[in-house]
Amino acid sequence: MSTELLWTGPEGGPVLVLAPGAGAAMDSAWMNRFCELLAERGIRTARFEFAYMAARRTGTRKPAPRADLVLDEYRSAVEAVVSLAGAPVAIGGKSFGGRVASMVADELHAAGSVSALVCLGYPFHPPGRPERLRTEHLSALRVPTLICQGTRDPFGTRAEVSSYALSPAIRIHWLEDGEHEFKPRVKISGHTHEQHLATAVDAVAAFVVSYDGGGESQGDVA
Known part of the structure; x- marks a missing residue:
């Protein structure tokens, strides 16, 4: 299976593989900005699209499949x-992309290909359906994992996730x-979108x- 990769960041930097969310392309404005910020911090990203999204570039509109497919x-x-780039690399993605990465992370970590997992806005459940949890595999995850999440996602x-067995x-x-x-x-939080993106990128880059x-982490993430 051939994979088209979109590289951003300095050659020789630590590599993070990223897949986009279910409805976004690998070069969406959000993904572009996040990867630009990571590049400024010395992280090299390798983005790719699942086949259904790549097909949309040629006019074939396909819905997002189940994550396990x-x-x-x-x-x-x-x-x-x-x-x-050599191994190991960190893997992850935005929303759906991060969820898929989390489902193969332990296997690839055990094989020596993957060092860590990064999820950007993990889809713990569909919006408005908190009973449909997507967390079963997260309770036994062994690979070092960082999830960046908005408190009102x-x-x-935050209130919901605090009750999950992770x-x-x-x-x-x-x-x-x-x-x-x-x-x-902004008026409620005192923060801007750009500030939150920079804060998330700082956490991801350090992680x-x-x-x-494949070394051990040197400290916790807030």
Whole structure:
């Protein structure tokens, strides 16, 4: 399976593989900005799209499939990145992309391909359906994991997530009043969207660097 990769950031920097959310392209404005900010901090990102999204570029509109149906696509993307950049690499994604990454992370970590996992706005449940949890595999996750999440994300608020049984390998970096794109209400939170993006990027960059080469982390994330 051939994987088209979009690289951003300095050659030789720690590598983070990222897949976009279910309705977004790998070069969406949000993904572009996040990867630009990571590049400024020395992180090299390798983005890719699942086949259904790549098909939309040629006019074939396909709905997003179930997460379990694209696991092999994520595995192939990691294989392609590792063949070019070496192993291990960190993996993750925005929303759906992060969820898929979380479903293959332990397997790839055990194989030595992956050092850590980064989820940007994890979709703990569909909006308005808090009973439909997507957390079962997260209780036993072994790979070091960082989730960046807005406190009012409709896919999982801070109040909701605090009640979930999550693995001790998972750290959550909360963005006050942020929604799914980390955007806060400025008058309520005192923060801007750009400030929250920068804060999230700082946390991700420090986390990826701490596990670059498969080493142990040097500190917790708030």
